[in-house]
Amino acid sequence: MLYTIDHVTSQQLTNPLAAAGPGPSAAGGIRVAGLVKTYERTTGREIVRTHALEQVDLHVAPNEFVSLVGPSGCGKTTVLKVIAGLLDPTSGTVTIDGARVTGPGTDRGVVFQQPALMPWLSVIDNVTLALRFAKVPKRERVPRAERYLALVGLADFHDHFPGELSGGMQQRVGIARALALEPRVLLMDEPFGALDAITRQHMQTELVRIWEDERRSVLFVTHSLDEALLLSDRIVVMERGRVAASVDVPIDRPRTRLGLLEDPAARRLRASLEEML
Ligand SMILES: Nc1ncnc2c1ncn2[C@@H]1O[C@H](COP(=O)(O)OP(=O)(O)OP(=O)(O)O)[C@@H](O)[C@H]1O
Ligand SMILES: [Mg+2]
Numbered sequence: 569m570l571y572t573i574d575h576v577t578s579q580q581l582t583n584p585l586a587a588a589g590p591g592p593s594a595a596g597g598i599r600v601a602g603l604v605k606t607y608e609r610t611t612g613r614e615i616v617r618t619h620a621l622e623q624v625d626l627h628v629a630p631n632e633f634v635s636l637v638g639p640s641g642c643g644k645t646t647v648l649k650v651i652a653g654l655l656d657p658t659s660g661t662v663t664i665d666g667a668r669v670t671g672p673g674t675d676r677g678v679v680f681q682q683p684a685l686m687p688w689l690s691v692i693d694n695v696t697l698a699l700r701f702a703k704v705p706k707r708e709r710v711p712r713a714e715r716y717l718a719l720v721g722l723a724d725f726h727d728h729f730p731g732e733l734s735g736g737m738q739q740r741v742g743i744a745r746a747l748a749l750e751p752r753v754l755l756m757d758e759p760f761g762a763l764d765a766i767t768r769q770h771m772q773t774e775l776v777r778i779w780e781d782e783r784r785s786v787l788f789v790t791h792s793l794d795e796a797l798l799l800s801d802r803i804v805v806m807e808r809g810r811v812a813a814s815v816d817v818p819i820d821r822p823r824t825r826l827g828l829l830e831d832p833a834a835r836r837l838r839a840s841l842e843e844m845l
Pocket of ligand 1: 607608609618619620638639640641642643644645646647
């Protein structure tokens, strides 16, 4: 089912691929076309199939910040995993700046709901290892890792091991690792979900600052509409394995939490989105 609200153009609703419009951006960024994913699981003699993605078409233009929202189980993580190259689609294609995704790559910085850190490596080594994979010159790895660890508030924890950190701190190491790659594409799956309110606000501010400094395409999954409104150029709503709507966020930047609360347009947009979810 497709929703209609005043911020959504009919073109965006009927054809999410057209949402970015024509022009050079059409070839670049993240493009997901006709994505279908059926998980199969064998229990005894039976094959159990879960149709996680029915048909997903999605385009994140170069330098665009798009949030993906939708109820639990609608397929957000599955979309991200396929774009990350960690999961093969049943059918459909993903391209990054025109190049077909066939597996993981350091052109994409990925942060998942749970940080996948190497428990036997220190915090700094977790970050520098990723930089080694990305073929960052050796002399640049430690300073760059230190810079991003400082940015997520972990300057004093370089020598700690993941098991010695809280869940939120581990998540921040994962965020630092993804940002340190300075990738063209950032894929973030509820990256701030495990953080306390103050740290979350700090991380939101830093993410926007980084994105504004070194523009890149961001696909950001969140359950928080306030977070989506604060961060995004556009919000894509998923429902049962499909894109249900694509909604522009026509609110000037810099945005503040208070400003969004006071802005009637932002409040209307929030209410419309809330109705969909
Ligand atoms: N490895 C898997 N094997 C089988 N089914 C899976 C697997 N991973 C996800 N699913 C199913 O696919 C569907 C979509 O899951 P997904 O994790 O993409 O949802 P989500 O939108 O990210 O949810 P949430 O908001 O709770 O994180 C769900 O029905 C889920 O049960
Ligand atoms: Mg998920």
